[in-house]
Amino acid sequence: QDGYYLAKLLKSKNYTVHGLVRRSAGRHAERERVFEYLDERIAGDVTDFGTLCRIFEQHDYDEVYHLAAQSFVAESFSDPFSTWKINTVGTLNVLEAIRHFAPNVRLYNAASSEMFGNEPAPQAINTPFMPRSPYGVSKLAAYQLVKNYRESYNLYACSGILFNHESPIRGEQFVTRKIVKAAVAIKKKRQKELRLGNLNAMRDWGHAEDYVQAMHMMLQHARPTDFVIGTGKTYSIRDFCLYTFDHFGMNYENYVTVSPEYYRPAEVNQLQADIQPALFDLGWQPTHTLKTLIADMITYEWNNS
Numbered sequence: 001q002d003g004y005y006l007a008k009l010l011k012s013k014n015y016t017v018h019g020l021v022r023r024s025a026g027r028h029a030e031r032e033r034v035f036e037y038l039d040e041r042i043a044g045d046v047t048d049f050g051t052l053c054r055i056f057e058q059h060d061y062d063e064v065y066h067l068a069a070q071s072f073v074a075e076s077f078s079d080p081f082s083t084w085k086i087n088t089v090g091t092l093n094v095l096e097a098i099r100h101f102a103p104n105v106r107l108y109n110a111a112s113s114e115m116f117g118n119e120p121a122p123q124a125i126n127t128p129f130m131p132r133s134p135y136g137v138s139k140l141a142a143y144q145l146v147k148n149y150r151e152s153y154n155l156y157a158c159s160g161i162l163f164n165h166e167s168p169i170r171g172e173q174f175v176t177r178k179i180v181k182a183a184v185a186i187k188k189k190r191q192k193e194l195r196l197g198n199l200n201a202m203r204d205w206g207h208a209e210d211y212v213q214a215m216h217m218m219l220q221h222a223r224p225t226d227f228v229i230g231t232g233k234t235y236s237i238r239d240f241c242l243y244t245f246d247h248f249g250m251n252y253e254n255y256v257t258v259s260p261e262y263y264r265p266a267e268v269n270q271l272q273a274d275i276q277p278a279l280f281d282l283g284w285q286p287t288h289t290l291k292t293l294i295a296d297m298i299t300y301e302w303n304n305s
């Protein structure tokens with residue numbers, strides 16, 4: 001999702017865009033679509049240090065956006081080892097390869113609001129980090145590595161602590177796409193119910209198309225600086241269901257059931273970004289509200305399912 005919107009943005013600014021793409025046996029339409037704006041696909045994997053070194057040795061990049069991750073929080077509880085390897089060792093590989101072969105590159109690292117855990121909302125850049133999942137821990141370690149490399153080796157390396165960001169092409173396991181997909185399928189009489197986990201968790205949801213603008217702006221900033229990026233608003237999963245089903249004149253309570261299988265061993269209860277520095281120091285602001293985000297997701301789903 002983020003790679004797609006970022007490549008689209010960079011192409012609109014006349015960049016040449018290369019994408020590091022993991023080899024995959026299958027080719028399905030949605031996966032292919034995300035490559036639409038790439039000038040070149042470079043086969044590779046962030047867990048493979050040798051390949052990264054070779055890539056940075058052979059190309060003279062100006063900017064690097066490190067978005068590669070095992071980004072599904074629930075999966076990190078069932079597979080913490082690969083989460084750690086991809087998210088933390090992967091970031092270390094990128095940093096080491098840049099340090100040795102491309103020390104003048106500007107690096108953006110995708111950090112996450114999951115790093116805050118249950119610290120009280122709103123969360124800001126100086127809020128303590130208390131992650132509640134192997135995913136959050138892996139992202140926090142990567143965040144600290146980026147900071148450490150910036151300070152130790154004078155690299156232009158910074159992290160965006162991004163709150164949840166969604167879009168029509170969000171992965172289907174994430175709760176927003178799952179809800180939108182189900183509401184459309186129910187309206188089209190292809191599905192009868194939707195099983196979810198914790199409806200009371202609250203998230204600060206923005207549109208990925210807005211958030212890639214912030215990534216780009218961070219790399220144009222005079223000094224490498226970490227920023228919190230969100231909308232500053234928070235809503236529950238229940239609210240998201242209510243607005244989505246309401247779009248079709250349906251009451252979500254008639255279709256949504258709570259199933260313990262979707263509960264996590266530990267939950268992050270409420271995320272809400274303090275976006276003052278993003279507004280005033282970075283000059284970025286979101287253009288979407290939760291309702292326009294949901295409308296965009298519904299339109300796509302309705303036309304493509």
Ligand code: G4F
Pocket residue numbers: 071072073074111112113114162163164165173174175176178195196197198199201202203237262263264267268271
């Ligand atoms: O959509 P989610 O899976 O996203 P989550 O866990 O907040 O993580 C996302 O945002 C992070 C930024 O804060 C990113 F770093 C991360 O990579 C990812 O993009 O779940 C959102 C909430 C959770 O509280 C979860 O418990 O929805 C709750 N939920 C309730 N029922 C469910 C479900 N989540 C999923 N995926 N599926 C359910 O059925």
